[in-house]
Every structure is written in C-alpha cells, then in structure tokens.
Amino acid sequence: MLRVDRARIQAILAAQQPQDLYRHVQGAIELEHATIPIYLSALLSLKKGFMPDTASILRSVFIEEMLHMSIACNLLNAIKGTPLINKPGFIPTYPGPLPMNIGDLRVHLAPLSMDQVAEFMKIEEPEAPLNFPVKTALLAAASPYATIGQFYLALIEKIKEFGDSIFTGDPTRQVVGDQWFPASELFAIKDTASAAAALQLIVEQGEGTHQSPLSAGELAHYYRFAEIFNKKKLIPDSSVPEGYSYSGAAIPFDGSAVWNMVIDSKASEYLVGSPARTVVDQFNVAYTKLLNTLQEAFDGVPQSIDPAIGLMYQLNKLGGQVVETADAVTGKQAAPSFEFV
Secondary structure, eight states, rough: OOOOEEEHHHHHTTOOGGGGGGHHHHHHHHHHHHHHHHHHHHHHHHHHHOOOHHHHHHHHHHHHHHHHHHHHHHHHHHTOOOOOSSSSOOOOOEEEOOTTTTOOBOOOOOOOOHHHHHHHHHHOSSSSSOOOOOOOOOOOTOOSSSEEEHHHHHHHHHHHOGGGGOOOSGGGOOOOOOOSTTTTTTTOOSSSSHHHHHHHHHHHHHHHHSSOSTTEEEEOOHHHHHHHHHHHEEEEOOOOOEEEEEEEEEOOOOGBBOOOTTTOOGGGGGTTTTHHHHHHHHHHHHHHHHHHHHHHTTTTTTGGGGHHHHHHHHHHHHHHHHSSSSSSSSSSHHHOOOOOO
C-alpha cells in the first residue's frame, strides 16, 4: 500500500497552530499531482480504439486525481496558506519515490502492464482492502508507515480539534466549477464541516469505505484497478458472503494493443531536431503551461480553472501524438516526460 511515514501523521496530530499544517497540505497537493503522470502515461500507452474498458478506468482515475489536487489546494487556501504548484521540485523525478517520504515504492512513467497495474493498486490500497477476492497483506499495527487514507483522516481529526476559527483564508480564492466537477465534489471549503467532507471524499474515492468498495455509487480507485488486474468487472454477487465478486463482464488485457514506449522518458534522451524530440518538447511546454495556469487559479484567479482543465484535455491529445512518434535511437515509441520547461 501507499505508505506515508507515521512521523508525518504524528506531526499533524501534534500541530499547535494552522500554520503547522501548511507543509502537510502542500505535501498532499504534490502527492495527488504526482500520480497523474503515471496514470496518464499508462492511458496514453493504449493504442486508440483498443481496450476501451481499461482506458475508461484509467481516464476516470486520473481525472479524479485532478479533483483531489484541487481539493487540497482549496483547503490550503481556506486556512490562509498558499498552494505552490509551478515551483522547482513540484514534479517528482521518475523513476523515484512519490512525495511525502512514501515508503520504498518507486514509480515509473511506463506503458500499461499487469506489473504497472499492481503498482497502481499499491498506491491506492486501503488499510484493510476488502477481499473480492484480491488478497493483500494487511498493514501491521507496529509498522512505521500509514496509508494515505490515514494521513487524510489525521488531517480531519486535527482540523476538527482546531475548529472553525482556523478558516481565515480569503473565500474568493476558493476554486469551484460544476462544469468540470460536480458541485458535490468540488466546493468551497469554508469551515470544519466542508473541510472534513472534502477530505473524506478523497479517502473514499481512492480507497472506498471499510464496508463497501463504492464511493457515491462508483468503485474506489483501488477496486477499479483491481478490475483491470483481475480482468473482470466487480459486480454485486449475492452468492458470496462478501456481496461482490470479480465475475462481471470481461476486461481482457491485450499486450499487442499497448505501445512499446520509452520508459521513464526524458526530453534530453531524444535527438535534438528529431520528430520525437519535437513532440516531447511540445508536450512539456503544454504541461508547464497547465501548471502555471493551475497556480494562477489557486493564487487568486479561480476562473483560470476553466483554461486549466482545457489544457488538460489538450495535454491528452498531445500525448497521443507523442506515443505515435517513433524514436529513431531506441526503436521504441516516444513517451511524455512530464518536465517543467
């Protein structure tokens, strides 16, 4: 599972003032963002028109990670902090660990494979995953690590302890926009209740609940990835005591439908002036523009979320052009490198 150093949990619970939470919420922003390139890379590696169910799952998860990042930014603004998005070091190095000292998990920008899906499941895995029948070892109580869900629950606990008095941020900096995300998911954070509801949404969309794999009627990320891994839809099943089983429609995996992309792509690895270098550079320019626009949106110009989301869709289109371009040096398809220009 995605393992957060328990020292960070303890630091949250020991916070004496709202400012003590700033670095932790900023860490959440960076963590939610860090999953987007790896999920999007897997999505882009699918050849157009192939494995539509798998593509739909990957697309839905990376869009919700954008939502989670936005929620964390709104929370930081609400307690009078300042989200930092277009700064050096905001983008993690791939391959490498995720932000917030995440255990020993090293993530890659790589094409879709069963090994990559297993890594995605580790990222999204809850403390006690429901067995439908995905079998995983539970986190020992004495472990020095905690799940990302436990991290968010610690934030909720501390925010409730502080109470409504910590919400002194300028309310006009809150980013909402029901044309992109439902108003029930992306809403202004202005008090303890709204902060707790927003953070609980992140937990449930990623991990589900202790009783159900669902969040607001949809499977949590962990169980969506488990569908790809088990090659079948997870559906209600009254014939088993768990109430669900991976016995629905088939989700076949076709390795021939996945581009043989460069793994952990870097722009500097492509020949200057080559078609591969040109499209990778174009992707990085658009990616940088997206981060700059998101910074603007969460830095007092909330209406900038509209062009930011538009840029996300443009990035998806540019990414398709990248993976359809062969790299003459490696003989593989080029791949987005997600580098700040």
